[in-house]
Amino acid sequence: MxxxxxxxxxxxxxxxxxxxxxxxxxxxxxxxxxxxxxxxxxxxxxxxxxxxxxxxxxxxxxxxxxxxxxxxxxxxxxxxxxxxxxxxxxxxxxxxxxxxxxxxxxxxxxxxxxxxxxxxxxxxxxxxxxxxxxxxxxxxxxxxxxxxxxxxxxxxxxxxxxxxxxxxxxxxxxxxxxxxxxxxxxxxxxxxxxxxxxxxxxxxxxxxxxxxxxxxxxxxxxxxPLLTRSDGSKFGKSTGGAIWLDASMTSPYAFYQFWRNASDDDAVKWLGIFTFLDSVEIERLATAMAQDPGARAAQITLADEVTRLVHGDEGLATARRISEAMFANSLGSLEADDLSQLALDGLPVTMSSGQVTLMEMLVESGLAVTPRGEVTLGQARKLIKGNAVSINGIKITDEDYVLDADNALFGRYHILQKGKKNHHLVVQKSKDPGFH
RNA sequence: GGAGGGGUUCCCGAGUGGCCAAAGGGAUCAGACUGUAAAUCUGACGCGUAAGCUUCGGUGGUUCGAAUCCACCCCCCUCCA
The missing domain is CATH 3.40.50.620 (HUPs)
Structure with a gap:
């Protein structure tokens, strides 16, 4: 300065x-x-x-x-x-x-x-x-x-x-x-x-x-300058609309993901505008990115800094925790406790009891939104047909797939994934009164 | 008040009696390729597994059949007063 x-x-x-x-x-x-x-x-x-x-x-x-x-x-x-x-x-x-x-x-x-x-x-x-x-x-x-x-x-x-x-x-x-x-x-x-x-x-x-x-x-x-994304689209919108500062409207996780997904062209620019890092540090990140863009150093720092600024250290920690679990291919290494923690951390959750078909669950979870914003069975079907749906990390193409305790992680968790970036946790209701 | 031009699916914009669920573009969603990037390519894009059902400002009408023709109404724009 x-x-x-x-x-x-x-x-x-x-x-x-x-x-x-x-x-x-x-x-x-x-x-x-x-x-x-x-x-x-x-x-x-x-x-x-x-x-x-x-x-x-x-x-x-x-x-x-x-x-x-x-x-x-x-x-x-x-x-x-x-x-x-x-x-x-x-x-x-x-x-x-x-x-x-x-x-x-x-x-x-x-x-x-x-x-x-x-x-x-x-x-x-x-x-x-x-x-x-x-x-x-x-x-x-x-x-x-x-x-x-x-x-x-x-x-x-x-x-x-x-x-x-x-x-x-x-x-x-x-x-x-x-x-x-x-x-x-x-x-x-x-x-x-x-x-x-x-x-x-x-x-x-x-x-x-x-x-x-x-x-x-x-x-x-x-x-x-009014911010536009490098592709010209409007800044601040993401899947499902605006990114709010209020944690109950946009979870810290979703917030974090927004910044983490910044394009290469935007990331460095945004570091200047949205973080208080000094110019030397920003310069360093720009260089790092030029050398190894795949590492996404600028995006990660950007997401860390802005999330901390808006949601504090705790918000950042939960955001990172979910991100790790969802994107680091470590679904298999998650413990039961980790999964219940994800629910508490703000990964979208739907409770289910007994058996539910995958299609119904896609609708209930809201993942089956049409480009128009409606949630329909037809869209659920299209997604499954289009090879877009995974459960617990495995692609599912069977329209009649049923979620039940047998194919759940630890008998009660399904991680439902649409596309690459949309995750949803389905929890089987249990009789355990300690959990709700 | 007068004259003229308009209102089409999320947006822009074709369509002027059947071949129209409606061209094309954008946006959006998904797939492929990648790096949770961009670009590119592919598919989807009213609802429905389908048969079919519901759309083209509104309401009525003409017709075997209407987004398209007629009447009235509402709204927007331009010019004149």
Whole structure:
């Protein structure tokens, strides 16, 4: 780490655009600053996409600055024209408060909320937006915006030029609300920097302009590149959807596997963004990977580091334990205790009693999902026919195969595998009252 | 309010009376090859073992037969007012 935070960010690949870079550098060096990033409260948990700004905020905090997490209780109801054009659901007051708490709880893994002057803060923009009257809005804020300029913004122009979608006035106004957020934070917290994805550039600079007009002050923008995977697909999705930070929504094991599966092209890049390893170490891993890509050194380190960051040492340990068992071809060496531990560790489990056909079990376990997301017997059949199913490490092609105590490990465990990476544990119910 | 253009299976997008469960591409899932990578190739991709059943904005209608024709309605876009 140098004493130049912006330069560090640049080296980590965290900078897409920055406003008046030299002035921003000086600004950051000359005192403790306040920086904010917005978070959408639409989901039940933060996901790994949110990890990028979250960890960037942590870097700010480690460098002595104060991070603010702005939860879009108000703007979340509207929808950013830059984002998907699906209608937003209105959030009730309680929902927003709940997600506020949740975001604070999840963010507290990375940010310090109790360290004096640069403690992290969570705020909700509904606080100052909700009670504003239309007249106030138009008179005090709206007049500062030139429609000509707004139309010229990339995010808006794209929507206007696309004949099939268009843009509603509501969405069009999103930029104004976000700009006003920046003004309020500037007033209340002396917040001078806003960070966001590169798609936020237009909105952020609009905020800077508004601060100049209303407050006569200088503010700064910093955007990070939106992550795409090297194959162009959307970052953060995996089989079955988003990767959440909440352990009950995405198990530490699944979380770990996501990172461990990173492509070669992504792995090194992600080490910079998602871990706090120093550049020497990252460099070393990059070299190691170039020499022996099969060893997957970068992926393993990436998975270790990020999982530890999000789920702690214990979460990492269980994730690794399952991974070892499932991928190291060591099914045969597992003891009964190991298998029951896997269940406790968060490998997906289904209980069964007596005899069940393989097809039924594929459905019950949810492994037989169609590409469309439904779970059907037909899909189960196709998978078996397609040579995709194994039990306890052995391919099964018999559609009539039946799971029972006789072909189970230790009389009660079946490890059901679909494809290469989907594992499921089936446990025969026992009369043993100690087990449930 | 007026004129015009649209709404097709997860997405894009063909299809304008039977050969349509609906071309093609993407996404997704699986197989092969590998390194739990990428690329590539193969298969699947509404439900069902099958017979068959349910789809093309909605509701009715014409027809032996409709995604395709007609009526009304809903929604989206463009231009005009």
């Amino acid at each position: 140098t004493d130049n935070l912006l330069e560090d960010f640049r080296q980590l690949g965290l900078v897409a655009q920055a406003s008046s870079e030299e002035a921003l550098e000086t600004h950051l060096r000359s005192g403790s600053r306040t920086v904010y990033a917005g978070f959408d409260p639409t989901a039940d948990s933060l996901h790994i996409g949110n990890l990028v700004p979250l960890l960037a905020l942590r870097r700010f905090q480690l460098a002595g600055h104060r991070p603010i997490l702005l939860v879009g209780g108000a703007t979340g109801m509207i929808g950013d024209p830059g984002g998907r054009n699906t209608e937003r659901e209105l959030k009730t007051r309680e929902q927003v408060i709940r997600s506020l708490d949740r975001i604070r709880a999840q963010a507290s893994r990375f940010l310090d909320f109790d360290c004096g002057d640069n403690s992290a803060v969570v705020v909700d923009n509904a606080q100052w937006t909700e009670s504003m009257t239309v007249i106030d809005f138009l008179r005090d804020i709206g007049k500062h915006f030139s429609v000509n300029a707004m139309i010229a913004k990339e995010s808006v122009r794209r929507r206007i030029e696309d004949d099939s979608i268009g843009i509603s006035y509501t969405e069009f106004s999103y930029m104004i609300l976000q700009s006003y957020d920046f003004v309020v934070l500037n007033r209340r917290y002396d917040c001078t920097i806003q960070m966001g994805g590169s798609d936020q550039w237009g909105n952020i600079t609009a905020g800077i302009d508004l601060i100049r007009r209303m407050e006569g002050k200088q503010a700064y923008a910093l955007t990070y």
